[in-house]
Amino acid sequence: MRIALVGPFSGGSLAAGFPALADGSLPLGYPGAPLMTTLARALVDRGHEVAAISTCYTSPVAALEPFRHWERRPGREIDVYFCPQRPHSFRSGGGRCGRAVDAFRFEREGLRAAIDHFRPELIHAHWTYEFVWAALASGVPTLATAHDSPAKVLRYMPNLYRLVRYAMARHVIARCTHLTAVSPDLERDIRRWAPRPIAVVANPIAEAMFDAPGCPPPAFDSRRLVMALNGWVQLKNGAKALRAFQLARRSDERLRLVCFGADYESGGAAQRWAAANGCADAVEFRGPTPHAAMMEEFRRSMALLHPSRLEACSMSIGEAMSLGLPVIAGETTGGVAWQLDSGRAGMLVDINDPASMARAITALAADRSAWARISAAGRTRARELFRLETIVDAYLGLYDGLRRDSPQRWMAATSTP
Numbered sequence: 001m002r003i004a005l006v007g008p009f010s011g012g013s014l015a016a017g018f019p020a021l022a023d024g025s026l027p028l029g030y031p032g033a034p035l036m037t038t039l040a041r042a043l044v045d046r047g048h049e050v051a052a053i054s055t056c057y058t059s060p061v062a063a064l065e066p067f068r069h070w071e072r073r074p075g076r077e078i079d080v081y082f083c084p085q086r087p088h089s090f091r092s093g094g095g096r097c098g099r100a101v102d103a104f105r106f107e108r109e110g111l112r113a114a115i116d117h118f119r120p121e122l123i124h125a126h127w128t129y130e131f132v133w134a135a136l137a138s139g140v141p142t143l144a145t146a147h148d149s150p151a152k153v154l155r156y157m158p159n160l161y162r163l164v165r166y167a168m169a170r171h172v173i174a175r176c177t178h179l180t181a182v183s184p185d186l187e188r189d190i191r192r193w194a195p196r197p198i199a200v201v202a203n204p205i206a207e208a209m210f211d212a213p214g215c216p217p218p219a220f221d222s223r224r225l226v227m228a229l230n231g232w233v234q235l236k237n238g239a240k241a242l243r244a245f246q247l248a249r250r251s252d253e254r255l256r257l258v259c260f261g262a263d264y265e266s267g268g269a270a271q272r273w274a275a276a277n278g279c280a281d282a283v284e285f286r287g288p289t290p291h292a293a294m295m296e297e298f299r300r301s302m303a304l305l306h307p308s309r310l311e312a313c314s315m316s317i318g319e320a321m322s323l324g325l326p327v328i329a330g331e332t333t334g335g336v337a338w339q340l341d342s343g344r345a346g347m348l349v350d351i352n353d354p355a356s357m358a359r360a361i362t363a364l365a366a367d368r369s370a371w372a373r374i375s376a377a378g379r380t381r382a383r384e385l386f387r388l389e390t391i392v393d394a395y396l397g398l399y400d401g402l403r404r405d406s407p408q409r410w411m412a413a414t415s416t417p
Contacts, residue, residue, distance in 0.1 A: 001049070001122065002119070002121040003122055003124060004120035004122075004123045004124070005036060005039060005040050005051065005052050005053065005123075006125040008029070008054055008055075009037065009082075010034060010037065011056075013291065014037050016037070016292070017037040018044075020075045028058045029058075030056075032230070032315075033315040035204070035315060038388060039124075039204055039391075042204070042392045044077050049079075050078050051078065051080070051120065053111060054081070054082055055084065055107050055110065056085060059082070061084040061085075061096070064084040064110075066110050067081045067082065067084075067110055068081065081114035083107065083110030083111050083114055084106075085107050089161045108130050108134040111134035120140055121140075122140060122399055123135040123141070124142075126144075128144060128146045128172045129168045130168070132172045133171070133172050143402060144180070145179075145181070146181045146186060146198075147203075148312050149312065149334060151166065153165070153310065156235040157233060157235055174195065175195075178401065179196070180198060180200065182201065182203050183338055184200055185334040186312040186335060201395060202313050202318075202385045202386055203386065204391035205315075205318055207387075209295070209323065210387070214323055215299055215301070215324045215375055217372075219300055220368055220371045222301055222302050223255050224255075225245065225303050225305045226260065227305045227306070229260075229307075230261040235310050236307070236309075237308055237309050238270055241357060244307075245257045245282075245283065245361070251362040253282075255361065255365065256282050256283075257283045257305070258297060259285050259286060260287065260288070260297075261288065264287050265285055265286065266285050271285040295319060302365065303326045303328055303361070305328050306320075306328065306329040308330065311334060311335045311336055312335045314335065314339065318382060321379065326346060326378060327340060328346070329349070330349065330350075331348035331351075333351060339381070339385065344381075345378045345380070345382075347374065
């Protein structure tokens with residue numbers, strides 16, 4: 001099949017997954033976990049013709065307009081398109097209004113142009129905002145995957161930008177006749193807006209994560225926790241986690257915490273707050289970190305502290321589980337209890353109460369047998385939920401559903417030279 005994957009791709013992860021692209025020519029794209037590249041790599045390995053279509057907010061608009069195309073050719077196994085994204089939400093720049101002013105119309109037009117250029121038989125579009133909207137507008141049979149709950153995001157981030165995003169998602173989801181969600185909690189959140197039943201398919205994790213050695217016994221003795229969050233915002237709840245860590249250190253001064261992600265760099269918002277509030281002792285602020293390096297840090301640590309108030313299918317939690325790194329996370333945070341098998345594959349706590357998180361940290365640090373049991377249970381649960389081959393099989397079955405539901409459109413697409 002000729003498949004367009006439309007969503008937030010990272011240039012770095014594409015270069016890692018497809019070595020012929022590692023010449024430094026790809027833009028940054030969306031930094032973060034290599035979710036989209038993992039799926040693209042798997043589909044290419046199954047023999048499909050694949051295009052990765054995304055936007056980039058770090059490159060000048062003129063450098064990408066209407067898109068830049070890295071063409072599939074011998075040795076290069078995938079087509080890659082990066083389209084321009086305006087740098088500001090509302091403020092004008094370069095003679096254009098902010099992207100939220102017109103509901104990302106400029107970005108959607110770029111994505112449409114890239115889709116039209118590739119001429120796919122089907123589209124698999126991710127995140128129910130501009131990516132899925134552009135895919136649906138193309139007229140090509142589209143499977144959409146929802147990765148967050150727009151209403152809950154707006155609740156935790158009540159601002160005009162998130163209101164625009166919420167309205168976009170409502171518009172998009174109501175038009176998705178083939179839709180998946182990455183967790184049962186998310187499916188329940190959005191089912192009332194969708195015209196048809198929603199399939200639940202978890203986020204995939206690369207097989208290499210499961211094949212790699214898990215956290216070795218010395219990781220328990222490291223007394224080091226890791227935290228991977230992007231954004232110093234209420235939704236991510238970093239302040240309560242930093243308070244919890246300092247409470248835990250009253251019982252065990254050997255404890256250390258390493259923070260990864262945007263706003264958690266040295267001198268960043270998180271460190272400034274920690275220093276001003278007496279929460280910086282034994283905390284190292286690393287900030288954005290290459291994925292492979294961060295996973296190696298996970299493997300050598302005692303636990304992942306994940307205080308986020310909202311998740312659907314957290315990649316950080318899934319990756320930690322796949323490595324056997326015990327997870328401490330929110331008992332009421334959407335998707336988390338499901339990932340952690342109701343507490344059998346991790347530790348569920350009240351993430352709004354620093355004392356609750358601190359008790360979990362100190363209890364885990366004091367019990368080697370519990371640590372080993374949670375580590376093993378997490379790896380087992382991760383294999384159940386996130387194995388790449390299982391996820392790809394599920395998606396291929398849904399692609400076949402598109403073929404059955406759109407036979408005339410499918411025949412027209414496949415007959416196009």
